[in-house]
Amino acid sequence: MAPTRPQVIPHRRESSEASADERTLCEQTSDDEGYDGRPSGELSEGDHDILESEDERERLLTQKDGISGMFGKGVRIGKRDKKEEMRERKKGGDEESSALMYEMEEGIGARRKHLWRRLCIYISIIVLFVILLTAAYRLSTPKDVAAAATMVSNGTSLFAPTTILISLDGFRADFLYRNLTPTLNQFIQEGISPKYMLPSFPSVTFPNHYTMATGMYPEAHGVVGNSFWDPALEKEFYYTDPDRSLQSHWWGGEPIWVTAEKQKVRTAVHMWPGSEAHILNQKIAYVDKYNGSEILPAKVNRIMDLLDIPGPQDIGASASTPRPQLIAAYVPNVDGDGHKYGPNSTEIRQTIANADSMLGDILKGLHERNLTGIVNVIVVSDHGMATTDVTRLIQLEDLIDPAELSHIDGWPLYGLRPKNPSELNRLHSQLKDKAKANPNIEVYLRDEDMPARYHFSQNERIAPLWIVPKTGWAIVTKDEFDVEEGKARGDVYHPRGLHGYDHEHPLMRAIFIARGPAFPHVPGSRMDPFQNIELYNIVCDSINLTPAPNNGTLRLPLKPVGHHNDPETPPNETPEDPVPQNANPSSSSSSSPPLPSLATMSTTFDSLSSIAASASGLEDTSPSVDESNVSRPTPPSKVSDTPQPDEEKGEKGDKETWWEWLTHKADEVEGWVEEFVHEHVPGGQQNEDGSSEENKDF
Structure with a gap:
């Protein structure tokens, strides 16, 4: 129911x-x-x-x-x-609800912990990615990130600190006072420079170029001459023979191009002595082999092409073809023609002007690329040049028997290595006695009385016994040139110009001029003269490199002592060349040449009145041979290197052509005009460019 x-x-x-x-x-x-x-x-x-x-x-x-x-x-x-x-x-x-709520709270807390854990993992991944990206960026750029921050735009590309170093081989300091170098003289007014830069001893090309590259004295870097014997290697270094000069064991120290590449700064070296040797096994981005026939416009194009390479931040940048931050270029023309024709020849004037024009083209190229205020430009030379003559030759056989020698190093100074080392002191005494009768040579033992200022004793490659001729003199062997026969025939001695002498002699003075962002000085600043061991540190500082150990102490910023246009600036010195016999080698010439006789003066004065007129107007008189109204053939632009027996017979009075006679008379009138202006014309001691004496070119 x-x-x-x-x-x-x-x-x-x-x-x-x-x-x-x-x-x-x-x-x-x-x-x-x-x-x-x-x-x-x-x-x-x-x-x-x-x-x-x-x-x-x-x-x-x-x-x-x-x-x-x-x-x-x-x-x-x-x-x-x-x-x-x-x-x-x-x-x-209710209990289940409470438990469920507790479990939900437990789940929410767990999820929060899991979320934080995942967030930390993500942050760690991002940080690691940033670190890897930074490392990759540093490896892909020429310098680190700090350096990249210093890059400057020229409007189309970013440029890291960049320096162009140009060496004008054999460019004597007083070449600037010949009214031939408008670009260099303007460059001086825009940058900073001393009156001159001293080379190192011996004042020859290879030791000095490698000194400028390393900041070390020749005794320290080991290239102690253009030619020398190494007793440890039992080998000879000879500068013009690649088989005897381009092996890395000759080149000590660390040159600037190696320093740069080791610090990830790409470098281009254009024909600089020593750059073709694989020094310290360091790979260099660009090395141009020496080519003595290269024309100057080709050098300009090469430098500009290097600057036009895409930078690391540009489209098209390539690790295999990087843009260099350091370009070191060697220009041999002035040295070559100085040897061939002499430093006071008509031909050398054109060579000096051509070198100046080359620099003008480089500066113009920088201006067109809006790089004038971005790229540093440093112009230097390695030594000067002195005029030679057959009357200033010394026969080696008159001083010592070459049969007693195993090796002869250097030139025009001679380093002697006796076959029998026990004979060293005897040969030294013998040469000392010869020097008493001939004041145009000096004799030194490397380990005893070599002047300390030469810094030329602390290396076994330096011969134990040295004959150092006075500036303008040369020592020759009879198989090179028989002095007595040459004088008798009136031969011309070649080379017509030489260097390698006391590095402090005024005729051996070199140049240093710098301009750019690394040199933020008042334009036209003047600094005290210094020796070329300082150049390495200056170049390193200009592109933010850490220098290797060296003998230099000068660092950027340079310290000016005044302005080139200051009234208290020392006058421009034009040392006398050739040097008078027995002249003090450490002082510049201030004496005037002897006055010609009145008869000679009256004979030539009318025909050369244009020379005197230009001199009285304080103009450079040297071009007057081509600018006067005298009708005569134009002299050849070049002469043969082979001695010509009749070339200078006019000096002895026979077979002298009317052209030679006119040239010699011009020399005499020029000396008379200089003396006249010096003594009777107010302010006559200076040319338009401020040089202390009239220029001599004949």
């Missing part, structure tokens, strides 16, 4: 007669209040269905281990049991 369905009266909660059970079913109460656990007898049919469904679900959920779980303690029959189960389910649900 179906149970009687209890009658549910709506809204019984408002009646005072409502039972507690009804209130329990109808009123909203909290989980802990108003519920006494009594079963309700008045449940609707729907409520019964709900309760039964919940009971069935509970049994199924609480069932454990099969059938045994169905008959456990948790299963009860009756309305009270069902009510209690309902209460327990409520409480269990």
Whole structure:
């Protein structure tokens, strides 16, 4: 029989007669209040269905281990049991809710920890990527990031600190005072320079170019001459023979191109002496082999082409063809023609002017590329030049027997190595006695009385015994030139110009001129003269290199002592060349040439009046041979290297052509004009360019 369905009266909660059970079913109460656990007898049919469904679900959920779980303690029959189960389910649900909330909070915390862990991993990856990117950037650029920050734009490309170093071989300091070098003279007014730079001893090309490249004295870097014997290697170095000069064992120290490349600064070396030797096994970006026939415009084009290479930040940049930050270029023309024609010849004037024009083309190229204020330009020379003559030759055989010598080093100074070392002191005494009768030579023992200022004793490659001629003199062997026979025939001695003498003699003075961002001085600044061992540090500082150990001490910024236009600036010195016999080698010539006789003067004065007129106007008189109104053939632009027996017979009075006679008379009148201007014309001691004497070119 179906149970009687209890009658549910709506809204019984408002009646005072409502039972507690009804209130329990109808009123909203909290989980802990108003519920006494009594079963309700008045449940609707729907409520019964709900309760039964919940009971069935509970049994199924609480069932454990099969059938045994169905008959456990948790299963009860009756309305009270069902009510209690309902209460327990409520409480269990609350506990489950609390547990669920706790688990959710636990899950949220775990997820937060996991999120932070992942975030740290991501940050670490990003930091590592940035480090790797920075390292790759440093390896792909010529310098580090700090150097890259110093790059300057010319409008089309970024340039790291860049320096062009140009060496004009044999360019004597007083060549600047001949009204032939407008570019160099203007360059002086734009940059900083001393009156001159001193070479190192001996004042010859290879030792001095390598001294400028390393900052070391020749005794320190080991290239002690253009030719010398190494007793340890038992080999001879000879500068014009690649088989005897381009081996790395000859070249000590660290040249500037090696220093630069070791510090990731790309370098181009154009014919610089020593650059073709693989020094310290360092690879150099660009090395141009020596080519004595290369024309000057080709050198300009080469330098400009190197600057036009895309930089590391430009489109088209290539690691195999980088743009160099250091360009060192060697120009041999002035030295070559100085030897061939002499430093006071007409021909050398054109060579000097050509070298000046070459520099002008380089500066013009920089201006066209908007690099004038970005690229440093340093112009130097390695030594000067002195005039030679057959009357200033000394026969070696008159001083010593060459048969007693195993090796002869150097030239025009001679380093002697006796075959028998025990004979060294005897040969030294013998030469000392010869020097007493000939004041134009000096004799030194390397280990005893070599002048300390030469810095020329601390190397076994330096011969133990030396004959050093005075400036303008030369020592020759008879197989080279027989002095007595040459004088008798009136032969011309070649070379017509020489160097290699006392490095402090005025005729051996070199030049140094610098301009650019590394030299932020007042334009036209003048500094004290210095020796060329200082050049290495200056070049290093100009492109932010750390120099290798060297003998120099001068560093950037340079310290000016005044301005070239200051009234207290020392006058421009034009040393007398050739040097008078027995002249003090360390002082410049200030004496005037002897006056010609009145008869000679009157004979030639009218025909050469234009020379005197130009001299009185303080102009350079040397071009007057081509500019005067005298009709005569144009002299040849070049002469043969082979001695010509009749070339200078006019000096002895026979077979002298009218052209030679006129030239010699011009020399005499020029000397008379110089003396006249010096003594009688106010301010006559200076030319238009400020030189202290009239220039001599004839």
